[in-house]
Amino acid sequence: MQPMPSFHGDPSLPAAAKLPEQDRSKASQERMLAATRRLIAHHGSDDFTLKDVALAGKVSVGSIYLRYPSKDRLIRTALSLELDRIAAEEVRMVRSVLKKAYNLAEAVALYIEGYGHLLATNALILRTAMNRAEHDTELSVIGKARAEQSAVAAIQIFLAFPEEIGGQRKQAKADVAFRLIFAALAREFGLGATRDSARWIDWAAFRQELALACLAYLQHAP
Incomplete structure (x- = not known):
């Protein structure tokens, strides 16, 4: 600013x-x-x-x-503040999940519910930030940093139950699980290039199936 x-x-x-x-x-x-x-x-x-x-x-x-010398500078500032707000909400969500979950299954389900709610309620702001980041270098740097923070937060939740994650590549598997969750949710909420937000979906059923898929992947020991 x-x-x-x-x-x-x-x-x-x-x-x-x-x-x-x-x-x-x-x-x-x-x-x-x-x-x-x-x-x-x-x-x-x-x-x-x-x-x-x-x-x-x-x-x-x-x-x-x-x-602000231009509309671009005003919008960049406003979006940066919004990304800060969303990041703070995410921190509170992660703390809540870690406090409530007693096993990996609960942690995955609660995280998908909380993260899904966060993306859904801020979808229009996030979509605008993502679109502008394609040609706004400063906003792109901020967005990438926020995305990395989201990955670290999810990995922290999953690794809170290391004994339930199969195999030796626990960190890598936790990271992939987050990226699968984000990709699925982002598609449903119209974030990114492909937007399926107009498609009707039973959110409760989708959330449950996504949690089961991620849990199976995390627990599998190749």
């Missing part, structure tokens, strides 16, 4: 009188970022204008340009 410009106000006013202007400036920035996030979530893309952001955030287009 680019540093915010200074807003000095009227130098004839005392310092105490300048603070509200600074507060208003911060509130204005928060509104424009919140409006951008809402528009992305509503459209499932960045197909909107800065005028739309200004109207939704009750700010002027000029005030947006004071902070």
Whole structure:
């Protein structure tokens, strides 16, 4: 994020009188970022204008340009903040799974339920971030880092029950299990190039079958 410009106000006013202007400036920035996030979530893309952001955030287009030199920079900042929020939600989900699961079967099922819910509720934001990352180097770096964190979190859950994972390649198998789960869920929630989100699916049944498939793979000892 680019540093915010200074807003000095009227130098004839005392310092105490300048603070509200600074507060208003911060509130204005928060509104424009919140409006951008809402528009992305509503459209499932960045197909909107800065005028739309200004109207939704009750700010002027000029005030947006004071902070962000382009629409791309504004959207990158908003998406980065959203990815931070989603990452924090994922951390809480992982802690919950580790606390509740007493065996590998429960851990896999609870993880798929929690991770699936996380992807489903943030699908439009994630889809926009993934699409933009194809041509936005900075956002691509952030997205890849978040994806790696997700992999590490899933592996942590599965390796909490090492005695139930077959064979010697436990770390590798946990990693592949995560990638299978992500690939299946991402396809169902319309993330990536192939989108099947319009296809009707019995989510409870799909989740159960996916958990059984991953569990069988993890427990198999070649």
